[in-house]
Amino acid sequence: MSDHSLEADMDNPEGSPPHLxxxxxxxxxxxxxxxxxxxxxxxxxxxxxxxxxxxxxxxxxxxxxxxxxxxxxxxxxxxxxxxxxxxxxxxREHAHKVWTNVDDCLEHFTYNAGLFASVDAVHLMQDGQLLATGSRDRYLSLLNLQKYDVNKPTSKGDMKIYSNCKIHKGWIWSIKSLDNVLATASWDTYIRRLDLNADLTMIDNFKCKSAVLDIHIEPNGIIAAGYDSRLYLVDPREGAVTSMKIHKRPVLCLSVDDHFIVSGSEDKTISVFDRTAGKVMKTVELESFPMCLHCMDNQLWIGDKGGKLNLCDTTGGVFHLVDTYEVGHLGKVTGIVSTRGALYTCSTDRTVKILEPTRNPDTINTLTSHTGDVAGISYQNRVLASAGSDVCVGIWRPKPTDVLTL
Incomplete structure (x- = not known):
């Protein structure tokens, strides 16, 4: 018997299982x-x-x-x-994988049934299963995305569960939701709250003194951006609408939390209103006026008319302008959503961009499915929706095989 065999037998005595x-x-x-x-x-x-x-x-x-x-x-x-x-x-790894392999990871389709004019607003809710849209034909539509099977094109018509052109008498410019309440704002100066559990029956409505360009909904109120340079504060419990003038030109966009109301205006400023103190805490001046805002994790991202992204540090309420970045948009940045995985932006240059969520962000992918301006985007639970002036809505959602276990 060789020395090697003897060593093997000593390491693995007869009757004991080999070590794997x-x-x-x-x-x-x-x-x-x-x-x-x-x-x-x-x-x-x-x-x-x-x-x-x-x-x-x-x-x-x-x-x-x-x-x-x-x-x-x-x-x-x-x-x-x-x-x-x-x-x-x-x-980050999931976002990068998905958006660099769109065809393999995502289902993409457009929806235009019953739409006859530019779509200005999209809003995803209920974990990305429902999509509300507002278009310039004054239609408010509600789509159940779960009812569409990309392998059955005829099922696209099954998605529409609500459509009404009489909710507003003007363009529907902003749509938001909280739990089972859908809020809409329009150029007709009205804000309306609708019950998602009751076939979008109107709960109440509130009149402002000008067109309403953006809204934020919270449990005890609504905050609205007015074309007349005012912020409107709505208290549904009292049925009261109050306002304050903190800008010199129309207010275009909002980002709101428990501490601050951040508003962007055509006067090329971002105003930071301290809700506890009841006064403007800071005004940030920009080179080009802001079109959209999104705040998360101590960072406020601002998309502007010049096609650039601006980054503010909100740590401790300082709202310091860190830098401005060229990200490749050739038109106004009309929508922005910030997540820990990616930045999502859209523009009047007809594109939607997916960017790395870093300083001076690089582009992961540029989506070019629209043939007209992209007026807005919404992102929820890995579903992305875009509003197009080409009279359609774009939707990207995970394929059934793209299951991520968190």
């Missing part, structure tokens, strides 16, 4: 190297299966290094503490 090498037998550095080739959501599942993997991969260090290695630009665009680096990594 598993991932848990590998050194930490090898496991981390293997993880670099796995999708982030796969690693997330591994962590739930093994205490060792969970201990090795939990915490911020690995996930920050992973993001920094793949995307070296500053992320988040404004530092946030605390910050869930693991979840952020899952979101």
């Amino acid at each position: 090498l598993t991932l848990e037998d590998l050194p930490d550095i090898i496991i981390l190297s293997i993880c670099n080739f796995l999708d982030a959501h796969v690693i997330n599942m591994l962590m739930q299966m093994s205490m060792r993997f969970n201990h090795l991969l939990s915490g911020d260090h690995y996930w920050r290094m992973r993001i920094g290695h793949r995307w070296p630009k500053l992320y988040p665009a404004i530092p946030v503490d605390p910050f869930d680096w693991q979840q952020a990594c899952v979101e």
